[in-house]
Amino acid sequence: MATNSNGPRHQSETVSQGLHDLFEYSPSILIADPRRSVKTDVPFWLYDKHLDSRLNLLHVKSLSALPESLAAVADAAVESLADRGIQLPETGRSFPGNARCQGRQLQVTNANSVASYYSDTTALSCVTFASMLGIHPRAPSWMTALDWGMFPDWSHSWAWEDEFSLRIKYDRRKKAFYFPDELVQFLDVQTLKDLENAAKRLPALATWVIGPVSRKTEDVLRDMDKFIAMNEFKSKIPSTTGLPPLTTRVFAESPDATLTPWEVGERYFESRSPHECASSEKRPRRSARLRNARLGQKIPDARKRPTASSTCQHSFGPQKATTTTPNDEFVICPGAEAIPLSEAGRLLQHAWATSVQKDTSLIIFHCGNFERIGIRHRKSQTLYLSDLIDVPNIRNPSYGKLHLGLHMAAFNDTLDRAAQLRELENMPISRGLTPTDLRRPKRKAEDNLWSANKRSQQKEGTPNAPPHDFNCVFREAGLRDLALLQFQYGIYNSTSPSSFLRVRNSLWPHTKGSYSPRLHRKYLPNEYFRIILSSLIGDGSTGIVHSAMLELKTHDHRSMTCDVVVKFAFTAEQQRRLRNEYSIYGHLSASGVTGVIVGVLGLFEDIEGGPLALIMSHGGISLDDRGEQPNTVEERMSERAAFLHAVKSIHNTGIQHNDLRTPNLLVNGSGGVTVLDFDMANFHASESARRGERAALGVLLDEIYGLESDATSETGTSTTSSYENSRAESVETVGDEI
Numbered sequence: 001m002a003t004n005s006n007g008p009r010h011q012s013e014t015v016s017q018g019l020h021d022l023f024e025y026s027p028s029i030l031i032a033d034p035r036r037s038v039k040t041d042v043p044f045w046l047y048d049k050h051l052d053s054r055l056n057l058l059h060v061k062s063l064s065a066l067p068e069s070l071a072a073v074a075d076a077a078v079e080s081l082a083d084r085g086i087q088l089p090e091t092g093r094s095f096p097g098n099a100r101c102q103g104r105q106l107q108v109t110n111a112n113s114v115a116s117y118y119s120d121t122t123a124l125s126c127v128t129f130a131s132m133l134g135i136h137p138r139a140p141s142w143m144t145a146l147d148w149g150m151f152p153d154w155s156h157s158w159a160w161e162d163e164f165s166l167r168i169k170y171d172r173r174k175k176a177f178y179f180p181d182e183l184v185q186f187l188d189v190q191t192l193k194d195l196e197n198a199a200k201r202l203p204a205l206a207t208w209v210i211g212p213v214s215r216k217t218e219d220v221l222r223d224m225d226k227f228i229a230m231n232e233f234k235s236k237i238p239s240t241t242g243l244p245p246l247t248t249r250v251f252a253e254s255p256d257a258t259l260t261p262w263e264v265g266e267r268y269f270e271s272r273s274p275h276e277c278a279s280s281e282k283r284p285r286r287s288a289r290l291r292n293a294r295l296g297q298k299i300p301d302a303r304k305r306p307t308a309s310s311t312c313q314h315s316f317g318p319q320k321a322t323t324t325t326p327n328d329e330f331v332i333c334p335g336a337e338a339i340p341l342s343e344a345g346r347l348l349q350h351a352w353a354t355s356v357q358k359d360t361s362l363i364i365f366h367c368g369n370f371e372r373i374g375i376r377h378r379k380s381q382t383l384y385l386s387d388l389i390d391v392p393n394i395r396n397p398s399y400g401k402l403h404l405g406l407h408m409a410a411f412n413d414t415l416d417r418a419a420q421l422r423e424l425e426n427m428p429i430s431r432g433l434t435p436t437d438l439r440r441p442k443r444k445a446e447d448n449l450w451s452a453n454k455r456s457q458q459k460e461g462t463p464n465a466p467p468h469d470f471n472c473v474f475r476e477a478g479l480r481d482l483a484l485l486q487f488q489y490g491i492y493n494s495t496s497p498s499s500f501l502r503v504r505n506s507l508w509p510h511t512k513g514s515y516s517p518r519l520h521r522k523y524l525p526n527e528y529f530r531i532i533l534s535s536l537i538g539d540g541s542t543g544i545v546h547s548a549m550l551e552l553k554t555h556d557h558r559s560m561t562c563d564v565v566v567k568f569a570f571t572a573e574q575q576r577r578l579r580n581e582y583s584i585y586g587h588l589s590a591s592g593v594t595g596v597i598v599g600v601l602g603l604f605e606d607i608e609g610g611p612l613a614l615i616m617s618h619g620g621i622s623l624d625d626r627g628e629q630p631n632t633v634e635e636r637m638s639e640r641a642a643f644l645h646a647v648k649s650i651h652n653t654g655i656q657h658n659d660l661r662t663p664n665l666l667v668n669g670s671g672g673v674t675v676l677d678f679d680m681a682n683f684h685a686s687e688s689a690r691r692g693e694r695a696a697l698g699v700l701l702d703e704i705y706g707l708e709s710d711a712t713s714e715t716g717t718s719t720t721s722s723y724e725n726s727r728a729e730s731v732e733t734v735g736d737e738i
């Protein structure tokens, strides 16, 4: 190794000192601010229970040698510089690994302040060193192509934060790197291509789940040992029984890295005696670790991966036998969870699901003074966990070197997998891919609710037939109180449905109110409906919105389907807003407003304590998502008038929307318009407030449709006046001046 206690011998004094400081760095001890109460609830949500069974966590195994394996990556990188005779540029500043930081105590308040400390110290040094050592060692000054931070998809309110990750500095929206131009010059074309390929396919290089400093969060990390001792992990799925799992596979499989410094999968078993496999683990020889870190090893393909069926048995525990009626239709037993997962189990399942969603291999569980590092091995559906790391006190390796190795390993792992994904994507289909074809998730039409009943498939309304008019379906579904929700898109493919019980009536006219909050033990096929969530439309401040297909079975055994949209509200504040939205829809429906708002099938609640769901008809595509506006001035004017008319009819009931923006203004294929998202709306708005809202909408629509400029530039003065006439007409139509 080219390092001694003063750092690598061949580097300049400042570089040696910097590397030495980082390699020996130990963070301060963090203490919780005694004036603040610390929230400690563990994240866990609906989505965690609906992963495809082949993506679920099945085993948790011990990998005590992981810190050493990671530190060996840092050592190997320094050694490689020496081998190649590369001298790093002088460092002009001190790094947070400086000895002055050590031994101090710092006060923190919550997970975010723990993350800030990590970001300002460990991560700040590691992104720079990892980038210099691993990506561009010949750069003339210290720069970094990596970023560590919070990249939120959606904000929630758990005590643990799961949105932190390491990334390549690449803006996917602008399709451009955002590291210094100077750095680009030192990256060859192939490296830039590889970086871009990785950043596009796998933007998160590792998943950090960060908790607050407290005895309870430390215990959660400690309790993970219990899952290692059990050697199997029973992922929590919804406890509703009766409906067979979806069988169609929808996710695109992602490979493990071929070159890794850690020994997992077959290599884990190879390096252990049978006794060790069952109980603890053997530390690999240091020379082997170094070799692996530098050269990597192919994982031999000897051990058979668990089959889908064994996976199901393993992970989901005993399921009640499917009960069928004489017609082979499914009787459903909505069940509340029998044995809840412990907090450690919930954190493991949630972090695993987050890592599946981000497609990272490394998961770091960190709560200030304690940490565990996990490796997600896809093929065996196993999480390999380090021992509990005492952050301020760990030595050999010390924390700085361990995390530098971790940053470098996460980068290498991602580049390796992104290259495999690119290769697999470029393979012709006929060559038979393993893992399975990554290009298109497959979806077969046969996965319908009634597939067990062959006779019903011949009849009207099977999913192979075009969907029904939602009016007919809503009339029937509005009489039912149980909605079975299944996810089938991306990484989600429900093994069992989540049961959602009606908490508010259908607002569809002519639906007899049958609202009953009582949960029955069993439901016959004509007493429930099923919803298959097929894509994410968007997420906003009230929750997450999905496109879905509603399927139901009528009393005379016909199947009916229609497109719906499901909006989930998770936090208390979101649920308050969603209830407000529902009551606004209730008021509009009771006032006879139809055609310009979506049909609402009701408000439903997850019986396992999950979110509230508003189920509604599909209102079309938003002006935001549509992209191009209509070609002709006439069409634009007609749409403009339709929106103003719609809002006028809403205003006439005393409602003010308060959020009239392009994402909430929808057009449908048949020329109609829909106004949605009433969670900010209020009753009894003053006439002038409503008029003001219409005026603002008029201005917004003018801007969107570019009416004035088009009218002038395209057809000159005469058209301008005809446009003005039409505008006046549209204003007259809505019976008010804009």
Ligand SMILES: Nc1ncnc2c1ncn2[C@@H]1O[C@H](COP(=O)(O)OP(=O)(O)OP(=O)(O)O)[C@@H](O)[C@H]1O
Residues within 6 Å of the ligand: 537, 538, 539, 540, 541, 542, 543, 544, 545, 565, 567, 598, 616, 617, 618, 619, 620, 621, 622, 659, 663, 664, 666, 676, 677, 678, 679
């Ligand atoms: N019934 C629907 N039909 C079609 N698209 C819908 C429907 N409901 C919602 N959407 C789409 O989902 C997006 C988010 O929905 P919505 O605005 O209701 O959520 P939100 O959480 O209140 O968002 P925001 O924070 O923007 O207010 C909408 O902009 C719209 O494009």
